[in-house]
Amino acid sequence: MTTRVSKIALKLTLAATLVAFAGMASAQTYPNRPVTLIIPWVAGGPTDIVLRAVADAAQKHLGQPIIIENKGGAGGVVGSNFVVRAPKDGSTMLVTVNAPIVMSPFLQASFPFDPAKDLSRIAKVADTYLVLVVRKDSPINTIADVIRLAKDKPAGSMTFGSAGVGSAHHIAGEILNTNAGIKITHVPFQGGAPAIQSLLGGHIDMSYATLVSILPAVQAGELRLVASVEPTRIPEFPNLPAINETVPGVETTTWVGVFAPADTPKEIRQKMYQAIADAMKLPEVQSKMASLGLKPALQTPEEFDATIVRDLAFWKAVIEKAGLEKR
Secondary structure, three states: OHHHHHHHHHHHHHHHHHHHHHHHHHHHHOOOOOEEEEEOOOOOOHHHHHHHHHHHHHHHHHOOOEEEEEOOOHHHHHHHHHHHOOOOOOOEEEEEEOHHHHHHHHOOOOOOOOHHHHEEEEEEEEEEOEEEEEEOOOOOOOHHHHHHHHHHOOOOOOEEEEOOOOOHHHHHHHHHHHHHOOOOEEEEOOOHHHHHHHHHOOOOOEEEEEHHHHHHHHHOOOEEEEEEOOOOOOOOOOOOOEHHHOOOOOOOOEEEEEEEEOOOOHHHHHHHHHHHHHHHOOHHHHHHHHHOOOEEEEEOHHHHHHHHHHHHHHHHHHHHHOOOOOO
C-alpha cells in the first residue's frame, strides 16, 4: 500500500513539475501569437481611446499584433469576468477603468469574481477625469441649477445617465442625491458612449462622463460642461467648478489599468508591463494622451497591487456611508 501511494505521489510531483516547466517555457517565448485586449464596454469610451493611443507602439515592442475586442455589459463586469476565466497564458488581458474592479463589487448583487484575487495586475496606465454634462440647450449651468430644478420638479422626474450600475458615474450621481437631499433618477447604459448618445438625443437630462469621451462634443458646442467630479478643479479647466465646492463629499477618481487572469506567470506580466511602459515614453503617445485630457500615471504591477487594495477599502467605505444598496 505504501509503495502504491509513493508511486502516485511521484506521478503527481512529476506532473506538477512538467506543468511548471511548460509555464516557464511559455513565458520565455511570450508572445508567440496575437494578444487580445478586452475592453469591457461598448466601443467609443475612454478605455478605447487610451488603449489605441498606446497599442500600436506596444505591439511593436511585443512583436505580435494586439487585437482590441469590446465586450460590454453590466457596467464593465461582463468583459472583466470573461478575462477572469480566460487562459493564464497572456493571450487575453483586460483594459478597463476602475469601476468594475473597485466599485461595482459593492453595488452589484451576485458579483461574479473577487477583484483582489481573480485578476493579476499588469499596469495602471492613466488617470482621467469625470464630469457632469448637459445639452447645449439645457437650462442647467451650475450645480445650484441642478439642485433647484430637482427640488422644483416632482421627485425623480429628472434623470441622469451613467455607464452602468456600479460605475463611477452612477456613484457620483447617487452621492449627489444623498448629500444634496434631492432625487434624480439613475438611467444606466452599457457604457459611457451610449449614455452620451441618449443625452444628445434628448432622452435624459444630464449625464456623468469621462472628460476624454465627451471633449469633442463639448468643443463642437453640442454639450456643455457643468462641473467636475474630482476632489479639486481640473488643472486644464480651471474655470470648471468641482461639484464638492457646492455639495461637499461628491467626488471620485477614475483611472485606466491593464489586468491578466490570476496566476498568469510573472514573466508574461513583466513583458506586457514593459511594452506599455516603453510605449508611454514616446512623445507622440504623450502628446495624444494630453490632447485627450488624460494624465499618464504609469504604475508597476507591484504599485498597482497597492492601488487596488487601497481603492477597494476606500470605495467600500464611501458606498456604505452613502447608504447605496446592492441591486
